[in-house]
Amino acid sequence: MFIFIFNKTPKPIWKIIAIVIVVIAAPDIIIGMEFMAFANLLGVDFFVLMYLSGLLVYLQPLINGLQKFWNSYFSGYKNTTIG
Secondary structure (H helix, E strand, O other): OHHHHHHHOOHHHHHHHHHHHHHHHHHHHHHHHHHHHHHHHHOHHHHHHHHHHHHHHHHHHHHHHHHHHHHHHOHHHOOOOOO
């Protein structure tokens, strides 16, 4: 099937399509290779730590709100002793 399509279309169209695909995909391929090189060089722990720290920065307003709620809700229980 592909041979029939390839034979019916002129040759420069295939070259243009191939060049367009390479131009569009080349930056992603290069970035992917760089990330793989960083992962091999620094290890996976670095990337896990990077993503976790980014997640903590993103969730910081939620964490602060929960801390304020926790502190205000349990403020009466701080000075009591069990016994």
